[in-house]
Amino acid sequence: MTRSYSALSLFKEGLAGQTGWEPAWRSPEPKARYDAIVIGGGGHGLAAAYYLAKNHGITNVALLEKGWIGGGNTGRNTTVVRSNYFYPESAAIYGLAHSLYKGLSADLNYNIMLSQRGVLTLAHSETGLETAARTLNAIQVNGIDSELLSLEEVKRLVPIYNWGPDARYPVFGGTIQRSGGTARHDAVAWGYARAASRLGVDIIQNCEITDFIIEGGRCRGVATTRGTMRAERTGMAVAGHSSVLAGKAGFRLPVNSYALQACVSEPVKPILDTVVISPDTGVYVSQSDKGEMVIGGALDRIPSYGQRGNLPVLEGVLAGMLDMFPVLGQLKLMRQWAGIVDVVPDSSPIIGETPLPGLFINCGWGTGGFKAIPAGGTLLAHLLATGKHHDISRPFDLDRFTTGRLIDEAAGSGIAH
Amino acid sequence: MQLFPCPFCGPRDEAEFHYGGEAGNLRPDGREVPAGRWADYLHMRANPKGATREIWVHVTCGEFFAMERDTVTHKVAGSVSLGEAEQQP
Secondary structure, three states, X not given: OXXXXXXXXXXXXXXXXXXXXXXXXXXXXXXXXXXXEEEOOOHHHHHHHHHHHHXXXXXXXXXXXXXXXXXXXXXXXXXXXXXXXXXXXXXXXXXXXXXXXHOHHHHHOOXXXXXXXXXXXXXXXXXXXXHHHXXXXXXXXXXXXXXXXXXXXXXXXXXXXXXXXXXXXXXXXXXXXXXXXXXXXXXXXXXXXXXXXXXOOXXXXXXXXXXXXXXXXXXXXXXXOOEEEEOOEEEEOOHHHHHXXXXXXXXXXXXXXXXXXXXXXXXXXXXXXXXXXXXXXXXXXXXXOOOEEEEEEEEEEEEOOOOOOOHHHHHHHHHHHHXXXXXXXXOOEEEEEEEEEEEOOOOOOEEEEOOOOOEEEEEOOHHHOHHXXXXXXXXXXXXXXXXXXXXXXXXXXXXXXXXXXXXXXXXXXXXXX | OOEEEEOOOEEEEHHHEEEEEEOOOOOOOOOOOOHHHHHHHHOOEOOOOOEEEEEEEEOOOOXXXXXXXXXXXXXXXXXXXXXXXXXXX
């Protein structure tokens, strides 16, 4: 059987008629007892299971997923990776994720197609440019690569923008993180799943949590649709459904669930080789490797668990996109979808032990969880292995909502999520 | 486009409404409110999947009201102005 992915193994399998590939991950029957359980087979949960095995040597781990792995927000985002945040705490956590992303294909032996094509944020007025420059200073002090671009530089970078005199959103300049870009989101999920499985993690799909086993005031495992599993430490990374599981465990979270929509056009030849974000239209656009224009925008304004999205917000996003790129006006939309995101008052993640001892949480990434997957996994794994915070996750504990020490990135970096 | 029922104006476009919060989240009273209770009031939410009761405001007429709806199907079960809601048992 061929296990390792390489040019040589591809060549050999080509000669052998592609018959020797083994499945990317095992699908074992659940065991009654594990050293640790991770709930949620999205990027964060899969990464946590992988780093438990890789960084801490804990391999008797169950990864439980209600549906199929990568079928939630991991497969529903716009695949953007960046780390240009305002507060040092945020720069540390997103910076960790970004540095791990850079070496992830080699680490997992799985091509996640990281494309560091740059992430450009536009400024649509003189005051907008001044604010951008001030934010940029903070980002540079945090040690994150980021530059201010003049109008001429933005024009060279995005020739298809609406540069006409009647543009509703004229451009005065912008900021760019050149090391940012995109990665293939399915590959991130599958790569972590395959690497975790090879280290001994049991990946169990179609396995929904029905209840927590609580004994002596501690979480001792979970009851699921595929039987009962016990472990002294359980972690959950379930994004928009965090409140549902918290309800079963007997506590509440500072989370509101909203639908976040995105859509892609039919594929066209390469016309946009960077990610463009407009703070004023609230729209961001990139072009996938297949050629589709990938379009994202603001949250729906109605609390929701329906993975569809509402029309008024989609209409606003597309109107903004068309104002930015009138040249795309004749493209057909191929697909539109929504993911349920976990929005927290200060737009920063929640990582730490929950009010139920033995149960740890990773949630609250809101609209920006994909870019943080390697860090969210590393930090949840650290908590599950040691029972203690990593220095980088400490500021993001649930206790900040009682102490008042919030990390308000919506106000800080000006990007709503 | 979904229609929401304003108790004062009748069915109107969803874009005219603003979400206010979960119903029944009352501000704690008095000087000696502990930090945990404030955190509960300010931040902690049930965030239910399914049936929910919420406070909304119809921005165009200024009516605050309670609306019962489903967060998965988005079906609205009904709405009642806050003055009438207080008179209900």
